[in-house]
Amino acid sequence: MDRISSNPFLTPALVRQGADLRAKLQATTQEMATGKQADTGATLRGDFGRxxxxxxxxxxxxxxxxxxxxxxxxxxxxxxxxxxxxxxxxxxxxxxxxxxxxxxxxxxxxxxxxxxxxxxxxxxxxxxxxxxxxxxxxxxxxxxxxxxxxxxxxxxxxxxxxxxxxxxxxxxxxxxxxxxxxxxxxxxxxxxxxxxxxxxxxxxxxxxxxxxxxxxxxxxxxxxxxxxxxxxxxxxxxxxxxxxxxxxxxxxxxxxxxxxxxxxxxxxxxxxxxxxxxxxxxxxLTLARTALIEADPYEATVRLEDLESRLDAFYTITARLSRLSLTEYLR
The missing domain is CATH 1.20.1330.10 (f41 fragment of flagellin, N-terminal domain)
Known part of the structure; x- marks a missing residue:
């Protein structure tokens, strides 16, 4: 095979990057739908007392x-x-x-x-x-x-x-x-x-x-x-x-x-x-609880747009690399 995707060093990096972008996109979409932070622990910095x-x-x-x-x-x-x-x-x-x-x-x-x-x-x-x-x-x-x-x-x-x-x-x-x-x-x-x-x-x-x-x-x-x-x-x-x-x-x-x-x-x-x-x-109490874990809708919207743009660019690059042959790469 002369496809660049068969490179054992590059492929895992691409897979990890794509998975990370998709996970962040899913979490942000969830925050916009529920109004709550997807990662409550991170939001509260591990302090669940309140x-x-x-x-x-x-x-x-x-x-x-x-x-x-x-x-x-x-x-x-x-x-x-x-x-x-x-x-x-x-x-x-x-x-x-x-x-x-x-x-x-x-x-x-x-x-x-x-x-x-x-x-x-x-x-x-x-x-x-x-x-x-x-x-x-x-x-x-x-x-x-x-x-x-x-x-x-x-x-x-x-x-x-x-x-x-x-x-x-x-x-x-x-x-x-x-x-x-x-x-x-x-x-x-x-x-x-x-x-x-x-x-x-x-x-x-x-x-x-x-x-x-x-x-x-x-x-x-x-x-x-x-x-x-x-x-x-x-x-x-x-x-x-x-x-x-x-x-x-x-x-x-x-x-x-x-x-x-x-x-x-x-x-x-x-x-x-x-x-x-x-x-x-x-x-x-309900308002206080919401304030502890609520997601900022404006910040979530900006983050979602950024992730969609980055994921779209990632897919574009991946598609080009998947079509790249070793001969074309060596030119």
């Missing part, structure tokens, strides 16, 4: 963001459930107060039947789950905090068996929900503790189905539901008087529910402020 600290801070913010998002979702579900419960309580209470004393037995039965459905709906709302956790439960997240409505009423009927007058029955129902009878059916466990939502700050939603506002409201609904299950059967006057008292209870429990909603709202405000601070800190 970059690692920034990444750690961003990871911490990400954890706070996940916590605030989950708590915000839970708080929203709590408020929605309370709003539904309050609406049902106010409507049923209003119906009982306005009509109970003047209703016939069949008409009263229709109202108490509606009250039974409301009680079942309220229990279902208290057992609502968000992100695989019961909204009004505690640390025992695998189970619903309350049994079904009929199981609760069955236990309540057993507890008040033998109580005769409407006034005594009403007092016994209130006592049962306020005390150990209702608590024995609750399986949600202790309230969930505080969760870190920002640097040095925790938030919690320690509101369960054992909250006094929930107990008081359930007692009112349960009284109407007991009438639907036959409480005071055969004594229309006593049934009407008991229904009227249940209506008063449902109306008067609105203040306790409003206080509970306000306590949840206070936590929602805290979460909103924490989210705003976390978002601002994340933006600042």
């Amino acid at each position: 970059l690692a600290a920034t990444d750690h801070a961003l990871a911490r913010i990400s954890g706070y963001t996940a916590a605030t998002s989950e708590l915000t979702l839970t708080a929203s579900a709590m408020q929605s459930a309370l709003a539904m419960i309050s609406q049902a309580a106010e409507q049923l209470g209003s119906n009982l107060l306005s009509t109970a004393s003047g209703l016939s037995a069949p008409q009263l039965a229709a109202v108490t039947s509606s009250g039974m459905r409301d009680f079942e709906t309220v229990i279902a709302a208290l057992n609502t789950r968000v992100s695989e956790r019961p909204v009004f439960g505690g640390v025992n997240s695998a189970v619903a905090p309350l049994p079904d409505a009929q199981s609760i009423l069955g236990a309540l009927e057993t507890a008040i068996a033998g109580v005769a007058t409407p006034e005594d029955i009403s007092a016994a129902v209130d006592s049962w929900f306020a005390g150990a009878g209702y608590e024995a059916l609750y399986t949600g466990g202790a309230p969930v503790g505080g969760i870190a939502v920002a640097a040095g700050e925790t938030a919690s939603l320690p509101f369960t189905a054992l909250d006094p506002a929930i107990r008081e409201t359930l007692a009112g609904f349960a009284k109407v539901a007991l009438l639907d299950r036959g409480l005071l059967a055969g004594d229309h006057a006593a049934r009407a008087a008991f229904a009227l008292g249940a209506g008063v209870d449902l109306q008067s429990s609105s203040d306790a529910r409003a206080v509970l909603a306000g306590r949840i709202g206070t936590t929602e405000e805290q979460l909103s402020r924490a989210q705003a601070r976390n978002s601002a800190e994340k933006s600042a």
Whole structure:
């Protein structure tokens, strides 16, 4: 062979030069596409401390963001459930107060039947789950905090068996929900503790189905539901008087529910402020991280043009050398 490309000394040099130019061209193209330095180590001169600290801070913010998002979702579900419960309580209470004393037995039965459905709906709302956790439960997240409505009423009927007058029955129902009878059916466990939502700050939603506002409201609904299950059967006057008292209870429990909603709202405000601070800190950290490793687009463009020109010249020279014979070289 008389081709210059067969020269064992020249060919490796050309190969290395071409490979080096192509590698630099690829790296520069990558920098222009991503906006980041291709060789982070060289940019930072081997000092990854600041970059690692920034990444750690961003990871911490990400954890706070996940916590605030989950708590915000839970708080929203709590408020929605309370709003539904309050609406049902106010409507049923209003119906009982306005009509109970003047209703016939069949008409009263229709109202108490509606009250039974409301009680079942309220229990279902208290057992609502968000992100695989019961909204009004505690640390025992695998189970619903309350049994079904009929199981609760069955236990309540057993507890008040033998109580005769409407006034005594009403007092016994209130006592049962306020005390150990209702608590024995609750399986949600202790309230969930505080969760870190920002640097040095925790938030919690320690509101369960054992909250006094929930107990008081359930007692009112349960009284109407007991009438639907036959409480005071055969004594229309006593049934009407008991229904009227249940209506008063449902109306008067609105203040306790409003206080509970306000306590949840206070936590929602805290979460909103924490989210705003976390978002601002994340933006600042992201900018700082970008500044550490970003590529100068103008410098990268100039370098790319230079490399393209050099690589084009390299290919031109290589092509000419590949066509050069030994005879032509010796002329």
